[in-house]
C-alpha cells in the first residue's frame with residue numbers, strides 16, 4: 001500500500017461505526033496502510049474511494065510470469081530502490097541464450113548441462129532459470145526446430161527471440177502451453193507481436209532503439225491493445241549507460257508511479273561486453289541494479305555459481321536472515337558417543353559448522369538453538385543465545401537419552417556462558433569449542449576422548 005494512513009483516511013466514511021473491528025476509521029486506515037487488514041473489512045467505502053485505494057495499492061512494477069508449472073519465473077512487483085529499505089522481492093531470472101545456428105548436438109549438449117546444473121546454498125538447491133532461444137539464422141523452420149529441440153529436453157521456462165512474427169509463430173506451435181516470453185516487439189513489428197502475445201497468452205518483451213520515450217510509447221500501445229504482461233528492453237548495453245538507464249526506469253516506476261515503465265527489465269550483458277570476464281561483471285551489475293531477467297551468452301559452472309550467490313545475497317530479506325529450523329541435526333551418521341555441538345539457527349552459521357564437521361570426518365550431533373536467525377555473537381549480544389536457552393534446547397531435544405556421554409560443546413565465541421550453563425546443566429560437562437568453525441576438526445581430534 002503506497003498511501004499513508006492519513007491519505008487512506010480521506011477516502012473512508014469517518015462515521016466510526018466500528019463494524020470493521022476498529023474503534024475509529026482512522027485506526028482502520030492506519031492498519032490498512034500497514035497492510036494489516038483488507039479494504040473489504042469496511043463495507044461503507046464508496047466506489048470512487050475503492051477505485052482510488054485499489055489503484056494506489058497496485059504494485060508499481062507489474063508481476064510478470066514466464067513459463068508454466070513449478071519452474072516458472074516470476075519477476076517484478078518490486079517496491080523499493082534499495083534492499084535495505086525493505087527487501088527485493090522476486091530474484092532476477094538467470095537465463096542462457098542458445099542460437100538456432102548451433103548444431104542439434106551442440107544444442108542438446110548445452111541444454112542437458114545447463115538444465116542439470118545445480119548448487120546447494122544454505123539449504124536451498126539453486127540453478128539456472130531458463131533458456132532464451134534466438135532466431136539467429138533468420139529462418140522460421142530452423143528456429144522452430146531448435147525451439148522444439150530445447151523444449152523437448154527441459155522443463156525450464158523459455159524466451160523465444162525472433163524479430164520476424166512468422167518465425168515466432170512457427171516456434172510457438174512447438175511449445176504447447178509452456179507460456180514462453182516473446183522477444184521482442186519493436187516499433188516496426190509491434191502490431192503483429194501484440195496479436196501473437198494475445199493469441200497465446202504469453203508475456204511480451206518490448207525493445208526500444210530510441211530511448212525511454214519510445215519505450216514508454218510502445219508499452220502504452222501494447223497495454224492499450226490488451227497485452228498487460230510486458231517486459232522492458234531499453235536497448236542499452238554498456239556498463240555506465242545501462243546503470244543509468246535501468247536506475248531511471250526503476251525511479252520512474254517507483255517514485256513517479258509512471259505506469260508505462262512499470263514492468264520488469266531484461267538485459268543481455270554479453271552484448272555490452274568485450275570478453276567473458278566483462279560479461280560476468282556486467283551480469284553482476286544488472287542483478288544488483290535493476291534487471292529482472294539477465295540473459296547470458298556463455299554458461300560456465302563458475303559463472304553460474306558466482307551469479308547465483310550474488311543474487312541470493314541481494315534478494316535475501318535483510319530483516320529476515322535465512323534461518324534453519326531449530327532442533328537436533330545429525331551430521332553424517334552419529335552414534336550415541338559422537339560429539340554434541342551447539343550453534344545458532346542462522347543458516348550460514350549452521351552450514352559453516354556442519355560443513356567443517358563433515359569434511360573433518362566427525363559424525364556429530366548438532367544442536368541448533370532458536371536465535372531468530374542471528375549468528376553466534378550477534379545473538380549472544382542481543383540476549384537471544386544464553387545459557388538458559390541452550391539448556392532448554394538440550395533438555396527439549398532429549399539429548400541425554402540419545403547420547404551415552406554428557407559432554408556439550410559450545411562455540412568459543414560464547415565461552416563466557418560456560419559457568420552459567422554448568423549451573424543450568426549440572427549433569428553435563430561444558431566444553432568450550434573453537435571460535436571459528438574451521439577449527440572444529442582439530443579441536444575434536446585433540447579434545448574428544450569418548
Ligand code: SF4
Pocket residue numbers: 012013014015016017018019020021022023024025028041042043044045
Ligand atoms: S467500518 Fe468503515 S466506517 Fe465503520 S469504523 Fe470501520 S472504517 Fe469507519
